[in-house]
C-alpha cells in the first residue's frame with residue numbers, strides 16, 4: 001500500500017471544504033436575545049467547562065450526548081462533570097439531554113426532535129470531536145469534517161450563531177504551496193475551522 005501524495009491529499013481537502021448547497025448564510029440573531037443554546041461534546045473535557053459557563057449565564061443548554069436514551073445521557077453528563085469536580089457546583093435543571101451523534105444525518109435525531117430543537121436554539125457551541133493527534137485524516141474525517149457540515153446544517157435550520165471549537169494545525173503546507181483555500185499568513189491556527197468561515201457570512205466562528 002502506498003501513501004497518498006501531497007497533491008492527492010490537497011485535492012481531498014479541497015473537496016472536503018466545499019460546502020453543500022443546502023448550507024447557506026443567514027442573518028444571525030442578536031446574541032443578547034438568545035436564551036436556549038445547543039452544546040456538543042459536553043461529555044468531554046472542554047464541553048464540561050463550556051457547560052458550566054453556559055449555565056452560569058442562565059441559559060437553557062440542550063446537550064447532544066451519545067447514549068441510548070436521555071436518562072443514560074444525563075448520567076454520562078453527570079459522570080463527566082464529577083470527573084472534573086464540577087458536578088457539585090452545578091444545578092442541572094436547565095440542562096436538556098438530546099441523544100444523537102454528530103456524524104449522522106440530522107445529528108442522529110428524529111426529524112421531529114431536530115425541527116423542534118432548531119426552533120428553540122439561538123446559538124450552537126460545537127466542541128464534539130474525535131481528538132487524536134496520531135491518527136490519519138480518513139479516520140478523523142467523519143467526526144470532524146462531516147460532523148461540521150451537519151452542525152452547519154443545524155445552524156442554517158435554526159438561524160443560530162455557531163461557535164466552533166477546533167484545534168491547532170491540521171495540515172502544514174509547504175513553504176511555497178499552501179493548500180488552496182487557506183490563508184497565506186503562517187501560523188499554527190491557520191486551518192482551525194478551515195471550512196466553517198465559508199458559511200460564516202453570519203454564523204460566528206471561534207477557535
Ligand SMILES: NC(=O)c1ccc[n+]([C@@H]2O[C@H](COP(=O)([O-])OP(=O)(O)OC[C@H]3O[C@@H](n4cnc5c(N)ncnc54)[C@H](OP(=O)(O)O)[C@@H]3O)[C@@H](O)[C@H]2O)c1
Pocket residue numbers: 040041042043044045046047064065066100101102103127128129130131143165166167168
Ligand atoms: N482539551 C484541550 O485542551 C483543547 C484545547 C484546544 C482545542 N481543543 C479542541 O476542543 C475540542 C474538544 O476537545 P476535548 O479535549 O474536550 O475532547 P474530548 O475530551 O475527547 O471530548 C470529545 C467530545 O466529543 C464527543 N464526540 C466525539 N465523537 C462524537 C460523535 N460522533 N457524536 C457526538 N459526540 C461526539 C465526545 O463524546 P463521547 O463522550 O460520547 O465520546 C466528547 O464529549 C476538540 O476539537 C479539540 O481539538 C481542546
